[in-house]
Amino acid sequence: MAGEKTAKAKAWALFDRIVERAAPGGEHTNPWSRSADGKRAYQPDYDTLCQLLGVPLWLKANTQSGVPALALDVWLSYELRRAGFGADQTWPRPQHPRILPASVANLLEALPKKDAAAIRELIKKEGAITGVTSASAKILGKNYLKQVDVIITDWSTGPELLISTKRMDSSFGKNAPNRVEESYGDAKNLRLRHPQAALGFVFGLSASALVEEPGTAEWLFDLLAKLGQEDDAYHATGLVLMEYSGAAVVDDGEEGEDGIPEEPGVEPQDDVVPAADGDVEKTIARLPKVKIRLDATPEELNPGRFLAAMVDRVLSATPVTMHKAARKRRAEPAQL
Template identity: 40%
Template sequence: MPSSAETGPRGVARYDDLIRAASCESPWRHDGVGGRVYLPDLDLLGSILTIPVSESASTQTGLLGKGLDAWFAHEFRRAGFDPDSVWPRASDPRVLPTDLKALLERLPTALRNDLTARLLRLRAVAPQDASILGRAYTKQVDVVMSSWSTGPELLLSTKSQSSSFGKNLPNRFEEAYGDAGNLRARYPLAAVGFAFALSSAIDAEPSQLERAIDMMRKLRDRGDGNGYTATCLLMYDAGPSGAVSILADEIPADLGAPQFMDRMITAILDAAPASSHRTVRERRRGRLLLEE
């Protein structure tokens, strides 16, 4: 008999229940004198990664990567960005231009439901993944924020690795550096990020962890426009019960999730008109909007 993992939701949809139940409150915490810190929901990330880790899902299944995508997309929605502009969306269709979403919302219910069902079968219009044309080649980007009027504002690639660190780390970083140049060359104003999740098994190879930390720092833009806007290193560990926890203290602060989200959001806001992303700007300032 097929397992629930084989017959149930697949890909990013495996995490819909967790995302739906998660808090959407502002991730910013303020000290009252102008200071702020971004507090990512690492407990949620641990719960998400428990699914692929407990199933011993291989890297080839993409299940752990989809979990990272779902979590980062949720974090950008928590920050206040339009939920329908951040892909993958929290429900099908995962990639849907905001203009089409606005059209659907204005249609009579029966027609809206019929058209939505048709869109789910038209992957060229509403695909599961976002493919973005770079300078040299088209790249599937894991987390995207875009619209027809602005073009891409956020381009985030995620990767994970649980073993064979000495063999595969160089390949991961070579690919990452090429992707950064490909995307930054075509979209110089977009916030282009790279997040890499490592199993705590790398602790058994201290030289490889040092190598990963060094390379994640070197992948950043140093003023030549070729590197990433920000990079993020995550480490996860499965306890005796099978539950996964995120080992934030094992990662240098300059590569942690809080600085990554802060840098990426700052880059998006700096490149956009002051009148856009109002909810994000107000949450960063510690203010509540009337509509919230």
């Protein structure tokens, strides 16, 4: 466990710097664009995604460390902030603690600066404060608790967006059926309790599957697309098809799961990021190169299409008085 925590801590130091560089001063680019024929589209920041995906390769982190899948979670949360959702609304947050309830964030904003500073320092230093902060969140579905990787929620609204991610880098024929089956069950579990939430699933797949097991890849693409088309499953599904310039992630089974908490909600976990070893900027410059194979990604699984569907679902399910920044960004796309 110590090794896993160390790998995650090192990864967070790199993830945070990559995201900070992509949004200097917290200013995010607008992902929405409009073509000459008037069609609006979501343009993901693939450059930032490729850098994030290079982190687990640099650290040689295996799947059970949780770092490879975490790269997808960090990117999706970053994209939601590009879409106009607040830094404290989208979890994981771009700094420790990764999960901070909106009520706590609002309290910090309302307190006098001196009092707020003392509480912020406490939150910053503590690995996790039980029932207040955490590194991960579990949501109660119809029948069981499910760890959700990317989330927007508040006590006054309930979950508004729930995205689960999975990643597969090798042993495709062996691992694919189990991961898709689990994802289907998770969709039913969450959808039945939270029908108004935007429910999505993103699958990260090594592009080597196209060569090593093309039949499995074709089968997997078909199932992923169907998962996003059923009325009682996900509202949308996405595929991140990754091509590496060097050695791939060691896929040694499912990502490590923490124990089920006694109560639903956040689960305490130490995610304090220590000072990074060496020069973070130099490390980022040396990260292994990753390419996103959009040319081989089915259109119905395109990440831009997925993100657009998630944002549209959240905005359509809430009053116009909510998420004003996200609505403004969507209404003012850049002209291509």
